[in-house]
Amino acid sequence: MTVLAPYACDPARTRGRRHAEAPTPTRTEFQRDRDRIVHSSAFRRLVYKTQVFLNHEGDLFRTRLTHSLEVAQLGRSIARPLGLNEDLVEAIALAHDLGHTPFGHAGQDELNDCMAPYGGFEHNMQSLRVVDALEHRYPRYDGINLTFETREGILKHCSQANARHLEALEPGGVGRRFLLRQQPGLEAQLCNLADEIAYNAHDIDDGVRSGLLTLAQMREVALFDAHCAEVLAEYPELAGAGHGRRLLYETIRRMLSAQVYDVIAATRAALDAAAPACADAVRAHGGPLVCFGEPMRAQLAPLKQFLLRNLYRHPQVMQTTGLARQVVRELFAAYMNDPAQLHRGVATQALDAAPPADHVRAVADYVAGMTDRFAAREHARITGRRLLDS
Template sequence: MPLAPYASDAAHSRGRRHPEPPVRLRDAFQRDRDRIVHSTAFRRLVYKTQVFINHEGDLFRTRLTHSLEVAQLGRSIARGLGLNEDLVEAIALAHDLGHTPFGHAGQDALHDCMQTHGGFEHNLQSLRVVDRLEIRYPAFDGLNLSFEAREGILKHCSRRDALALEADEPGGVARRFLDGTQPSLEAQLCNLADAIAYNAHDIDDGVRSGLLQFDALAELPLVRRHRDAALAEHPALAGQPGRRLLFETIRRMLSAQVHDVIDATAAALAEAAPASADAARQAPRLLRHSEAMHAEATALKRFLFAALYRHPQVMRTTDVARQVVRELFAAYLDAPHELPAEHAAPPDRHRAVADYVAGMTDRFAVREHRRLTGRDLFGALDGPAAATF
């Protein structure tokens, strides 16, 4: 499908921080995607928490499988709108590269540890990973991604952090947070695909874990409508053991949300009529749900927050995860010789320790904490599979 006039075109990319000549067979955004897939940080996502701690079950989502699901949804929507699928895929695959072990619990703990040293935020850390921390090329640090990929990775940013990034890169990826413009349509799309993906797969994982009951979920309009449609078409599902009805309900929910985004965004694009990708950046945010779907998705998100993310069992292991990260940070700060050589003597030791801890997988963090403290905090938990988010 040809690109729409408002799509990002690799031939007109704003380029890379370190200029590189073009290569055969792949354009700039395809190279971005390939560099991300081959990065160390991307491989680590397979052992990083999405909702449930990695070692607690082989079938729960991880940051890697989540990123793949966001990329799949993103490409489907991009195809329906004439946007650049390769750029959407690159942003989707990279958007969680800066996540800590143990998900948001790890991020919160690292932010507390770094309060007087610039703080910590996983989205900003994702940009730091692709700009600095990946060491793969002889001529520069980082992956040297295109401006458009980096812009999409930086999903949100405080004014303080935006000012710091702008000082280092005038007119760069943080400028829009200061002048009130939007990112590319492909970046806007990834934000929506992210939310669609995690709402759907957290239902699946929550029911699989036993912490959510499908009957309670079916009280929500978005879930109930698609469950009822599935039963109307396949009435035998009502009496079948297993999870076929749940899977069919989620499948229909995903399809409905994808089509809703395409239809609502197409209407917004027709009204705004941006003639180019840069014109779309000057418009209000154009990637959207319809008002009705937005309300239903928000209700689902609130339900998951209360019933799953704040479930007592989840909160119990969240507290342990925070403790593990805080104690790892303190241990490395007090004994920098325990760090690998490349992290041991930097100009900013606090940031170097945060970089190292943030890059850990769940299981490596648990193992290192046990080695440095002699304690196994997760092993001390009683009850069924531990969970965090």
């Protein structure tokens, strides 16, 4: 069993759940959180929610589910040598995207536009809403009643308006740190970086697999090129035809390892300098302590810019995401105009809700919870037009 560092989140000292529950004899509180997340309906739906490429575009591209698993794996790999709580890292990683809409960031941006007159839409807030209210699995309460520490990690970003709203509902809860401009625990900080490491790596893989990026293009990025050159120096045969996939995989593997070891070293140095005595001292620290070293951060910036320019804004991706935004926009409008189009249980909630803002939020919850293929089918059913394959 890994010995926790004094600044790690200890399940025996958790701030608890919103609804008190007796402990279990065989699992820690954070293990229970992880298990509840894995068994949730929202977690299962992640398998049909897109990352970059829409769900119908290929079976081997990443989805929100495979991305979350990769974040969990990377997070645990970094947590162990730092003495952090691996179970908490895994729970946060598996839950951090539960509130994402269909069609990735395109769906999120469109739903935010639709909800602009009603307070907007934040996927981190929606992930918290999923685990606090939208899952209906237990007889005594809505949601899955996770610990404060897991919920703190799920709420990665939060506007001041939403933080004030959360604080009014739960004084001293997960919204307060945004009002006080404090940090979350180290496990939550770690998941933020593991998320970044994961999507940079798998977006390269998916981009090359799709044909939208080439190895030659990727070698324009210094970080990728340096590791690719190392691989070719050790395995010159991979320069030949038919070995591109092995060359890509080995290059990405080395990039991942370099970032993981860099985070471990940089975080150890930051912790030595700050010397936090406990998890609350971490929260009160002036800035994040889980970090990249400055040289690695500088090398990652051009990679992010390259992916934005050459993959996320590729004309083929933009065309598809434009259609995806149209699907979300027209679904939202159709449900607002005629709530009877919603699933019967959701329609009843929306029709009976008062004030009207609750009606709007019920529609947003319904659209946000859709998978890519269900949204495409629903849009075709309502409009008679098939914009996306399902």
